[in-house]
Amino acid sequence: xxxxxxxxRERMVETQIEARGVKDDKVLEAMRKVPRHLxxxxxxxxxxxxxxxxxxxxxxxxxxxxxxxxxxxxxxxxGHERILEVGTGSGYQAAVLAEIIQEVFSVELLESLSLKAQxxxxxxxxxxxxxxxxxGTLGWKERAPYDAIMVTAAPAKVPKALQEQLTIGGxxxxxxxxxxxxxxxxxxxxxxxxxxxxxxxxxVPLISTH
Numbered sequence: 001x002x003x004x005x006x007x008x009r010e011r012m013v014e015t016q017i018e019a020r021g022v023k024d025d026k027v028l029e030a031m032r033k034v035p036r037h038l039x040x041x042x043x044x045x046x047x048x049x050x051x052x053x054x055x056x057x058x059x060x061x062x063x064x065x066x067x068x069x070x071x072x073x074x075x076x077x078x079g080h081e082r083i084l085e086v087g088t089g090s091g092y093q094a095a096v097l098a099e100i101i102q103e104v105f106s107v108e109l110l111e112s113l114s115l116k117a118q119x120x121x122x123x124x125x126x127x128x129x130x131x132x133x134x135x136g137t138l139g140w141k142e143r144a145p146y147d148a149i150m151v152t153a154a155p156a157k158v159p160k161a162l163q164e165q166l167t168i169g170g171x172x173x174x175x176x177x178x179x180x181x182x183x184x185x186x187x188x189x190x191x192x193x194x195x196x197x198x199x200x201x202x203x204v205p206l207i208s209t210h
Contacts, residue, residue, distance in 0.1 A: 005037050008049040012036075016051040017069045024073045030099035031069050036062075039090040039120060058110050060204055062090045063152060067201065069096075071173050074185055074198065075148045077101055084144070084165065086136035087152035087206065091117030094129050097150070104129045105143050107136040109207050137208040139165045146170060153206035154181050163193060175203040 013031050022028065037048035040062060044054045053061040063071075072093075075083075081101040085094055088108035094117070097104045106129060108114035114133045121129055132140055136151070137159040144165035151162070151174035158174060166172055166188040175181045183198040 003037075003046065005035060005049070009036065012049040012051070012065055016066050020066055022066075022069045022073050024077075026077065026079070026100045027069050027073045027096075030072070030096045031065065033099055034092065034095045035124075036065065036092055038124070039092040039095070039117075056090045056113070058113055060089055060110070060113060060153075062092050063203075068093055070198075071150060071152075071183070072096055072100070074173050075150065075171050077148070081147035082143075084140055084146040084149045084162075085152065086139070086149065086162065088114050088117045088131065089152060091121045091129075093150065093152055095121060095124065095126060098126050098129050102128065105132070105140050105146070106130065107132045107134055107140055109133070109135055109209070135209045137161065137206060137210075141165060148172065149174070151175065151206065152203065154178075154201075154203040155206040155208070158184070158186065159208075163188070173198075175201045178205070 037045045040048050040054050051064050051066050053064050056062050077100050082103045083097055085106040088106040094104050094106045111133050118131050139161050145167040147167055147170050149162055149172040154175040170188050172186040174184055176184050181201050183201045185196045187194040
């Protein structure tokens with residue numbers, strides 16, 4: 001049985017993303033282009049374009065499409081940016097970002113997930129995504145500073161190391177909390193960080209080695 005994933009993807013964008021208020025053309029185009037079904041396990045492909053998170057192994061998930069689009073739009077990307085992504089996971093969010101911006105630097109603690117994501121993204125032809133296996137709460141200092149940081153798992157509080165790796169004027173979007181989580185947008189100013197709470201969310205915990 002042949003599945004029309006392109007049609008399902010278009011419908012996903014129309015009914016789950018545009019209909020819920022995402023307007024950025026660059027984000028919508030990236031969501032239309034990236035084949036989400038290639039980032040989920042074989043037995044999950046039929047559900048790839050539903051608006052829900054899906055299990056990808058190692059106790060981790062791929063975020064629901066609306067949240068991926070919402071978080072990406074919240075960073076107000078222009079196209080020239082260098083972004084740090086904390087939590088490579090399946091690699092789907094990195095692909096969406098890579099469709100829009102110059103370079104993505106993606107850190108994942110779990111080696112098996114990182115290697116699988118690297119294989120998927122390589123097969124899809126992405127050359128502007130760089131990978132590191134390690135503790136995402138420490139960021140990737142050697143490649144800093146970043147114009148934006150996206151964190152796709154929830155720490156109890158915002159890691160200081162990540163804040164310090166933002167450029168002045170740079171933005172970080174991050175879910176924060178344990179039992180109750182909020183999606184937070186931080187903007188770095190010269191001497192402080194401006195905080196805006198966006199919406200309640202539920203992400204897997206951000207695992208740290210320390």
